[in-house]
Structure formats: structure tokens, C-alpha cells
Amino acid sequence: MGRIFHWLGDPRDLKGQIIASLQRKLGASSFIHCFTEISSTVSLSLSVYMALQEKLDRFKKQQEKCQSTLVSTKAAQTLKSPSSSSTNGRVTPIPSVKFSNDxxxxxxxxxxxxxxxxxxxxxxxxxxxxxxxxxxxxxxxxxxxxxxxxxxxxxxxxxxxxxxxxxxxxxxxKSKHDVRDKKELLVLIRKFLEGIAVIDLKDSYPTVMEDLQALKAAGQIWLLSNFDSQEDIAYPNDPRVPIKVDDDLKLLFRGIELPRDMLDIERDLLKNGMKPATNTAKRRSTAQMEGIPASKSKPKKKNKEISKRTKLTNVHLPELFQNLKGD
CATH class of the missing domain: 1.10.10 (Arc Repressor Mutant, subunit A)
Known part of the structure; x- marks a missing residue:
């Protein structure tokens, strides 16, 4: 108890006199009880203060980390744009970024x-x-x-x-085909004699579509559409085989009327020593055995002719109705 009173103060000064007066009025036991309550309250306040201080320190560290991230991003953007990184040979310092402003x-x-x-x-x-x-x-x-x-x-x-x-x-x-410019693109297309899909070339490099059009304009490749998928196919145009077709031959080729029935087409191909890719007779017999009705061509609708019973609206143009059929 003497150590407690000694810690509280010297009886010769004002604080010691006040404490001694409280001790005489309250008694030793009551005074010790009050001192214990005060000590516990002070300890609780100190623990709360330490917890708040710890949270404040964590917040400051997080703020510093965010600020360093902002500075690094600003530095990356500055290095990416040459106009902002240097002016007349002098390096522009990176401005500081404040957390509250960003x-x-x-x-x-x-x-x-x-x-x-x-x-x-x-x-x-x-x-x-x-x-x-x-x-x-x-x-x-x-x-x-x-x-x-x-x-x-x-x-x-x-x-x-x-x-x-x-x-x-x-x-x-990683693109599907490892080409980086127009020369490598032309070399790749020439390896595919049966054509290569343009969709497989689109991700080769950013300007590949412009290079394809340039190669087509130069006559080095052909860009044709596939009737099945409606996609463009790039074919190599071999410069060693320049072929010029006469207009008469083009007209003759386009003027040939093909048979409407696939059986007749296959028969003509066999006569000329070529094997047809289809077998229409087998396909039709299989469909007949499985009960699939054969597709019939729809009959053409007859054009309706104008007769005397037809209600006319353009009566002010009688020359249009001189050849009306009577019923």
C-alpha cells in the first residue's frame, strides 16, 4: 500500500496533499477500491487506443500501397507515349499522384x-x-x-x-499461322494449292486483311467465296502459268445448257471418262426404301389472263384492253 501511495505523489506537494485528504475522508479500503477502478478504466482506454492506432497504421500502409500503384501506372503510361516522356531531349518528371484525387x-x-x-x-x-x-x-x-x-x-x-x-x-x-508480314503471307498461301480460309488468317497480324487485298490487286492470289459456307478462300495464283482465255471460249462455256436431272449429268460425265462425285440413283433408291418421298418440282402457276368479266380500274386507257377474251 505504501508503494501505491508513493506512486500517487509526495505528500509535500499539492497533488500529494489532495490524495492524502481523499485517503483520510474515504478510508484506506475505499480509497484502494477507487484506485483499482480508475486503473482498470485507464487500462481499457489504453487498449482501445492501441487498437485504433493499429487500424490507423494499416490504413496508412494501404494508402501508401495504392499511391505507389498509381505512380507506377502513371510511369507506364508516360513511357508508352514518347511525346509526354521527353521534351527537347529533357525527361519530364512524373507528377505525383494523390490518393484522394484519383x-x-x-x-x-x-x-x-x-x-x-x-x-x-x-x-x-x-x-x-x-x-x-x-x-x-x-x-x-x-x-x-x-x-x-x-x-x-x-x-x-x-x-x-x-x-x-x-x-x-x-x-x-499465338495465331493459327505464324506469319508476320505480306511476304510470309504469300509464301503460306502458295503452300495451300487447294485454298486456305481467310478466317484462319485474320488473327495472324493486325494488317493481314489489307495485305490480302493488296496481293489480290497485284494478281498474286485469288479471293473467292465458298458457296457452302459463304466464306472467302485465298488461292495462290501461280505466276509461271499465265493463261488468257478468249472471249469466244467464255461465251461457249457459259452457253452450254446443263441437264436438269442429276442422272443425266452423271451419265454424261461417265461417257467422257470422268467419275461423278455423286450417285443419284443409289441415293434415290435408298430414300425410296426408307419411305422418304422424292422431291417433286412444283408446277408453275399460270398467269391469269384478263377477260371481260375482270373489273377494270384503268378505264381511261382503253388501248390496254383491246384484246380481251370473251367468256
Whole structure:
């Protein structure tokens, strides 16, 4: 008890005199009880203060992390645009970004990182398709805000995607055909004598469609439509075989009237020593055995002729109705 009173103060000063007076009025036991209550209250207040201080420290660290993220994104954008990075040979310093002034950007980044895996993958694939560069996960995060290091589901899905190539460090877009310019495109088309679908070439590189039109205009390839799928097919035009067809031969070819029945066409092909690709007789017999009715051509509708019983509206033009049939 003496140690407690000694801690409370020296009886010779004012604080000690006040405490001694309280001790005489309350008694030793009551005074110790009051002192215990005060000590517990002070301890509780200290614990609450420490908890609040800890939360404040965490918030400050989070704020510093967000600010560093903003600075890195600003730096990436500055490096990406040469006009903003240097002026007359001098490097422009990166302006500091305040957390409170860029709340919308942080909300946008947060919404991207909380989006479904498929949506984040699409952003990364679009970025790799447009840039055609091999990028690390950190570089991807700086440009499109998809943090694959933190989201392992996105990382693994991108690594296993058939349109993406991963070399253990960088991600890049993988097209169906590995061509990068017009020369390589022409070499590839010449390997496919029976034609190659244009849809398989569209993702080769960004200007592939313009190069296809340029090769067509130069007479190096043909772009023809497939009647089955209505898709363009690129055929090589061999420059070693220049063929010019006379107009008379074109007219003769187009003037040949083919038989309407496939049986007659197949019979003519066999007469000329060519094997037809179809067998109409077998197909019709199979359909007849299975009870499938044969398709019959619809009879043509007869044109209705005007008679005297027809109600005429253009009576002011009698010359149109001179040859009316009487009933």
C-alpha cells in the first residue's frame, strides 16, 4: 500500500496533499477500491487506443500501397507515349499522384480485379493481340490492371489457353499461322494449292486483311467465296502459268445448257471418262426404301389472263384492253 501511495505523489506537494485528504475522508479500503477502478478504466482506454492506432497504421500502409500503384501506372503510361516522356531531349518528371484525387481510377482498377476470370482473360488476350508483344505479368498489370500474380486462376487459365503462348516468363498471342508480314503471307498461301480460309488468317497480324487485298490487286492470289459456307478462300495464283482465255471460249462455256436431272449429268460425265462425285440413283433408291418421298418440282402457276368479266380500274386507257377474251 505504501508503494501505491508513493506512486500517487509526495505528500509535500499539492497533488500529494489532495490524495492524502481523499485517503483520510474515504478510508484506506475505499480509497484502494477507487484506485483499482480508475486503473482498470485507464487500462481499457489504453487498449482501445492501441487498437485504433493499429487500424490507423494499416490504413496508412494501404494508402501508401495504392499511391505507389498509381505512380507506377502513371510511369507506364508516360513511357508508352514518347511525346509526354521527353521534351527537347529533357525527361519530364512524373507528377505525383494523390490518393484522394484519383478515387475513380482506383475504383476502376478494383472493379477489374474483382471481375470474373473470363472477363479478365479477355482483357489480357485483347492486349496481347493488339500489341503482339511478349509481356510479363507485371507489365500486363501495369497496362490493363489484371494482376495475374495475385489471381492464380487467371494465371493458370491464361497459361493453358490455346491462343496464348507462355515461355515460363512472358505471355504472347499465338495465331493459327505464324506469319508476320505480306511476304510470309504469300509464301503460306502458295503452300495451300487447294485454298486456305481467310478466317484462319485474320488473327495472324493486325494488317493481314489489307495485305490480302493488296496481293489480290497485284494478281498474286485469288479471293473467292465458298458457296457452302459463304466464306472467302485465298488461292495462290501461280505466276509461271499465265493463261488468257478468249472471249469466244467464255461465251461457249457459259452457253452450254446443263441437264436438269442429276442422272443425266452423271451419265454424261461417265461417257467422257470422268467419275461423278455423286450417285443419284443409289441415293434415290435408298430414300425410296426408307419411305422418304422424292422431291417433286412444283408446277408453275399460270398467269391469269384478263377477260371481260375482270373489273377494270384503268378505264381511261382503253388501248390496254383491246384484246380481251370473251367468256
Amino acid at each position: 478515387t475513380e481510377r482506383l475504383q476502376h482498377i478494383n472493379s477489374i480485379r474483382k471481375a470474373p476470370v473470363g472477363a479478365q482473360m479477355k482483357r489480357v488476350i485483347d492486349l496481347l493481340f493488339e500489341t503482339r508483344q511478349a509481356l510479363t505479368p507485371d507489365q500486363i498489370n501495369q497496362v490493363c490492371y489484371v494482376d495475374m500474380n495475385a489471381n492464380r486462376n487467371v494465371f493458370e487459365s491464361m497459361r493453358k489457353n490455346p491462343k496464348i503462348k507462355y515461355d515460363g516468363e512472358r505471355f504472347s498471342y
